[in-house]
Amino acid sequence: MDNQLRILNVSKASPGEHKWFDGKLPPELGARFVHCYGGPANDIERRVKRPNLALHRGCAQAAFHIARGAADVVVSHLPVCTKWTEFYLAGLKRKVPHIAFAFNQDPMPTGLQKQFAERLYRRVDRFVVYSTAEQKLYSQSFGIPLERIEMIHWGVVPPEVDPEAPRQVEGDYITSIGRTGRNYRDFMAAMHKLPDVRAVVVAAPENMVGIDVPPNVEVRTNVPFPDTLNILYHSRFMVLPLHPSDIPYGHGTAVLGMHLRRPVVVTAGEALTDYVQEGKTGMMFPAGDVDALADRIRTLMDDQALNDRLADTAYEFAHAYCTEEATLRRVIPLLRDTRLAS
Helix, strand or coil: CCCCEEEEEEECCCCCCCCCCCCCCCHHHCEEEEEEECCCCCHHHHHCCCCCHHHHHHHHHHHHHHHCCCCCEEEEECHHHHHHHHHHHCCCCCCCCEEEECCCCCCCCCHHHHHHHHHHHCCCCEEEECCHHHHHHHHHHHCCCHHHEEECCCCECCCCCCCCCCCCCCCCCEEEECCCCECHHHHHHHHHCCCCCCEEEEECHHHHCCCCCCCCEEEEECCCHHHHHHHHHCCCCEEECECCCCCCCCHHHHHHHHHCCCCEEEECCHHHCCCCCECCCEEEECCCCHHHHHHHHHHHHHCHHHHHHHHHHHHHHHHHHCEHHHHHHHHHHHHHHHHHHC
């Protein structure tokens, strides 16, 4: 078929686990997917971690498909797949457009690794990131023209929680959830100042090392995702205390809270300004200011009308910008552009 758009989807997932938008694109686009998986497919790949045989096999397979003319566009997911896919494509005479989707470089490379990444990333046609902070960061760090980096809000299938299911936590409480980039030390310091406020933290064990947990805070670790959603759903609101960082964190957790109509109190900075607007979809506090954090928590605890207003506005924002359908509305023009380019 002349109107087919053959999409080569490259991910770190195990075979069969990641389909991206396969089966969800409009028929008029004529999309046909080929999937290359960088997750372990056999015992040898499961045993050998360095070098990552599974990842290199998946990215080399992608290059093989392109070499034989079996794809019109490559979509790679996460920087490691983007980098190694371009590495194997570099020796080919055939070139097809390459979209680096969900590009989130953490940690940032340095020295020779940075030079290696720069050379490969500059060959990529379009990048999709989840914040304007990342647009600036990657443009400046890797010399990528800003117009080649597209910001799309973090889109998910809205989480479902059965309101009749048994509660994981009884009573009235606030919550703080997540692992990467979290500053639980400042959160615990703020909670020391609010002995009458109860909090439940869902984190990783390493997040709590050396931290003084006050008696009004319960810490749970290694909690299954459905139970985490249950804890978030039944909370008053969520606090996202983040360490200052060039690399934004917390998008996914903030979006989950918004979809569940839970206001978010977040560390001020560029990381989440595309999602949390002060006094509209949430509240912010200056990084490192424990008193300000305690004040924001007290304000939301004492003002239920404000809590409800923020919850409703956050839900409307998430419903408009942070769904799978909203992501598709942005992805389809990108794919159409690559069709014209190819």
